Amino acid sequence: MPTYDDDLRLAHVLADAVERLTVSRFRAEDLVVESKPDLTLVSDADRSAEELVRSQLRRTRPRDAVIGEEMEPTGHGPRQWVIDPIDGTHNFVRGVPVWATLIGLIDDGKPVLGLVAAPALGRRWWAAVGSGAWAGRSLTSATRLSVSKVSQVSDASLSCSSMTSWDAVGRQEAVLDLARDCWRERAYGDFWSYMLLAEGAVDIAAEPELNLHDMVALVPIVTEAGGRFTSLRGEDGPFGGNALATNGLLHDEVLSRIGL
Template structure:
């Protein structure tokens, strides 16, 4: 993609989630006021300030790109290239003082996610990736480590990470997800982007999510693939646009897809 500076995009995505981390941590566990949006989801000053911080970083590096943010909607820009942003995934957990929340930033170019980053600010973790540049994790003040998914191929030895129960634990998925969970070595339901992080670090083999929005999954395709894994929606399509996903180490991916399809 000669018309896009991927190295600058990678740096921008990382700096954007770092800026959002600082903005959100300023409010964390400090009694932030919670408002309710028309769709009944919560929003706080931390969400809004985090999105403003991300937008400022993106605009400084790529003033002509499009931008789609959960809180501020679509901003004008180049039709073929846009940034997709959830400034604070896991607002409910954030407001309760839990640790599994953070920003998600993705760069979509000509319909494919080519760079992105996410963070778990309360845990001191930042993740970033771009096509052909690898996927990376910085934990605390340490040096970045290259991410690599696990090499576990047998489902009976696998750990399954689950997303939103309100969708996954309803028919027809309920029985299929239950069968996956009970046939794996273990299953966990940490919530929000923390479940994906387990797979990226090689601490789980698959993460299943459904019933969310594009911005809730934005950077995960490039993070998964650059870590050696695979990302699809529940139908097996390599897109975050449907609001569902299987993110895996690749070795168990087809097994999970077949099980969720009832085959």
């Protein structure tokens, strides 16, 4: 199995550079915010952060492809860096500190590395295949992550997106029923639900509509922590347009209840 230690060190360097930019623009009075054609928001910080990552990857990994949220894909080949410069842009532009830079790597069709940097929360999470999942401020100051061992829905903590978003896939009632049966239900939102799951604080996380750049970085962190990450149709990985992540013990039951 190939190792991705050098790529992981590079991901931290990229996150350090982006963090300096995004933190300087967070709650800035002159932040420029626009609506994209899909009615989601984008700020000047999103675009600047993605260009910063792309420019560094052009220098350090010129043979690798890059897929990002704000710009067209570049390059070809089996290795693809997948970037979400600011996951949680709506939070970012409103001054809510729950936002992060997501840096993921796909190698030969499989997500093999993920880093999630949330500077306003003072947290960073990362993983590479075969190396475990970790959280901390740096590679040398980290705690290994492990999902929970909750095995009953009645004891589980569920984090999902807004209930109204489930109308789009016709699963709102099923999700409501699941939430009623869970011990606790909250919508922590975006990347944070999945990082809490990897830490063992949440047992189930799900969203009905996601893009590739929303998920690639999350998958290795969840799976290396011992969890499972699939689409709502049960396909492993980030390629199904939606997500269900659990501690693994609950996955089949939850999938049977809210899956498509």
